[in-house]
Amino acid sequence: MPSIDGKRFLASLHALGECGALEGGGVNRLALTDADKSGRDWAVNRMRELDMDVTIDAIGNIVAVYRGTEELPPVMTGSHIDTVRTGGLYDGNYGVLAGLEVIATLRDRGIRSRRPIAVAVFTNEEGARFQPDMMGSLVYVGDLPLEQALTTQDAEGRTVGEELERIGYRGHEAVGSPRVDHFVELHIEQGPVLHRRGIPVGVVEGVQGISWTEFTFEGVSNHAGTTPMELRSDAGYVAACLTTFAHDLALGYGGRQIATVGSVRLTPNLVNVIPNRAVVTVDLRNTDAQALERAEREVLAFAMQAAQTQKVTCRHRSLARFDPVAFDASVVDLVAREAERLGLNVLRMPSGAGHDAQMLARVCPTGMIFVPSIDGLSHNVREDTAPDDLIQGTQLLLQILLRLANRPS
C-alpha cells in the first residue's frame, strides 16, 4: 500500500485555513460568502493540479473525479469546506483535503484503481447561514428540490441562488451526477469520546437523528417599571422557560438525548422594555427515533402551555429534521478491518453531528471514519486534532478507497 505524504497533507490544511482566517486563529467561512468562494477557488485549483475532472452542479457542489481503468461509477469521498461563524481548521475541510491527499499519493505513483475515485465538496453543510444544513448533499441525493434550496433565504433575505451566482458557483452540471458506487467520509469526531479514551479511530455505525425547531413567541412590549408582574405578556420569559425545559428534559431522558438552545433573539432587546417578541431555536438529537419523537412532542407541548400561561402567542416551524441513520454494515466492517490492519484501535460509535454521509447513505453503501477532537472542541476556533491522528486517518481512508475501488464486481 502506498503511504500518504503527511507533511504535504498538514500543509494543505493550513493553506485552506488561510481562506476566511480569523484574527487569533480559527476560520469564518459561512456558506456562499466571499470567504467560502476563496476556499472553493483554492480547492478547485488543487483538484485541477491533480488532473481531476472537476464539475460544479446547480447547487454548487464540487465533484472532482480521478479516472479509473474502467468506466464505472466512482467510489466517492469528501465532505464540506463551509464553516460556522467561529469555526476551526478541520471540521469538513479534513475530509475534503484527505481525499485530495489520497489522489495526490496515487498520482505520484501512477496508480489507477479499477473504479474512478471522486472527491466531493458539498454546499452549505453547516446550516449556519441557510437552513437546512447538509443542503448540498440533500439536493444531491434528490431529497430536497433544487428550486426550494435555491430560493432559501439567509437572515438578510439573500437567497442561495443569488449568492451562488455572485460567487460564481452556480454550476451547470445536473445535481446527483455522477451516480456513486460507495461513499466514505473521513471527519473529526467533534466530540470528546475518542480523545478521552485515547482511541485513534472511530468506526461510525450511524448518525443521531436531528430535529431543529424555531419557536416565535409574541406578547406585548411594555415599560419594565410600571407593568405589574401578573399583567405582563413577556415573550422573553417564555423563551427562557423553554430553554431550561429543553435542557432539563435531555438530562432527564439520559442516554443519547441531547438538547441545545443556541439562538435567542429578543425584540426590542432593551434593558427596560418587556420583550414583545422572542425567537428561539431548539436542537434535539437522539440515536433512538422513538425517544427523539417523544422529546419533540414534549418540547412542543411545553412551549404551547408556557405561552398560554404567559398570554403570549406561539408559532413554530421545523428548520431541519433527520431520522437516525444506520450506515452500511459491510462498509462499517471494512473501516474496522482496515484500521486493524494499520494496528489502530477502534471504537464503534454513532455520530452526534449531522454529516453529508448520512445523505449519501440514501443512494449507496456508505460509511464514516472519525479521528479524535482534542477536548471534543468543535464549532470553536480552538478545534484541534493531533497531527498523527490526522495522518493515520488519511492513510486509513486511502486503503479503504483502494479496496472499494479495486474490488471485483
Next chain:
Amino acid sequence: MPSIDGKRFLASLHALGECGALEGGGVNRLALTDADKSGRDWAVNRMRELDMDVTIDAIGNIVAVYRGTEELPPVMTGSHIDTVRTGGLYDGNYGVLAGLEVIATLRDRGIRSRRPIAVAVFTNEEGARFQPDMMGSLVYVGDLPLEQALTTQDAEGRTVGEELERIGYRGHEAVGSPRVDHFVELHIEQGPVLHRRGIPVGVVEGVQGISWTEFTFEGVSNHAGTTPMELRSDAGYVAACLTTFAHDLALGYGGRQIATVGSVRLTPNLVNVIPNRAVVTVDLRNTDAQALERAEREVLAFAMQAAQTQKVTCRHRSLARFDPVAFDASVVDLVAREAERLGLNVLRMPSGAGHDAQMLARVCPTGMIFVPSIDGLSHNVREDTAPDDLIQGTQLLLQILLRLANRPS
C-alpha cells in the same frame, strides 16, 4: 386662571411626533441620533417663537426660560424627548410640550409671573442607547461627572460627547444652571393603574428604586450534537436560568417588587452551537429600599451559583442604581389641591418608572403629575392617552406653575 389651547397643544404633540416617526405609528428617537436632533431642533425653534431664552449646556440639556417680573431662580418644568427604539408620542414629549403650551398661553395674554418659568429638555432620559438613563438630569444636579457622561459609549462604541458634537448639541452653558426654585414634571403614567380605575390625575408621591445589572457569562462554545449534556459549559442556559429566577423572585416577593430581563445577547447565537457567551440584563424595581437590596443580593447570589454549577464564569456590572425617592410633601399637596380645584379626582401613587424629576428632587422641592396611559401601554408604538386627559393635565400644570412662580418669598 387662563385656559390652555387644547387644539394647539394636541397639534404640537403630533408635530413633534413626526420627528423619527415609524412606519405605521410610533416614534424611534433614540438619544443623540439624527432623529433626536430633528426633535431637538423642532423644540428649540418652538421655544424661540415664544421669545424664551434658550441655552444648551455641556451635556446637551436644553433650558428655555420665560422671564418673570423679578430676577429670581425659575420655577422649572420639563422632561425629555428621546424615546426607546419603539416608543410612542407621549413619554417625555408630553411634559416638554405641556410646559411650552403653558408658556404660549401666558404669552398670549401677556402674563408674566413673579419668578421666571423654565422648560427643560433633559438629554438621554431613556437609557436605551447610553446608560445610565436620566443621564442629562443626573449631570444637571451634579451627581454624575460631566466627563464620565461624555465618554459613555453605546453598543457601537460611539461616545455621548462625539454624538452631541455630531448633532450640534454639545453646548457651552455650565451644567446645573440656572439654579432651580421648584421643579414639577408632568408625565403619562406608563402603567395601567389610573386608566383601569378611571382616575384622570395621579399625584406622584415618589419613585421606585431602580437597579439595572448586566451579567456576562462565559463558557465554552462547542458542537451542539456531540457534547454530552454533563460536559457542557452553556452560557445561554445560565442566562435562561437567571431570567426565570428573577421573574419568579419578583412574583414571590409580591408587593411592588418588579423584575425584568429585557435584553439577552448570545454568542455565536447559532442553532447548532452551544453559546460560549451570554450577556443579560436584570432590571429590578421596588419602592421599598430594603426589599430592593435583598432582591439584588438574591439575584447576584443565584447568578454566581448557577454559573459555577454550569462551569461558566460570571461577571456583573451595575448599569444604573437609584434608591427610592420621596417627593416634597408641600409640592405633592399642591398638586392634589389644584387638581381638586379643577374638579379632577386624584390618586396618590408612586412612579414605577424613573423620571428626571427624581434627580431634580435632590436640589429643589419637586413633584410630579401623572395622567392615564390607555391599557398602561408605554415604550410601545401603541402608547396612548385620551385627549381630554392630556389637556386637563396641561391645564393643571399651568395652575401649579403659576402658584409656585407667583408665591411670595
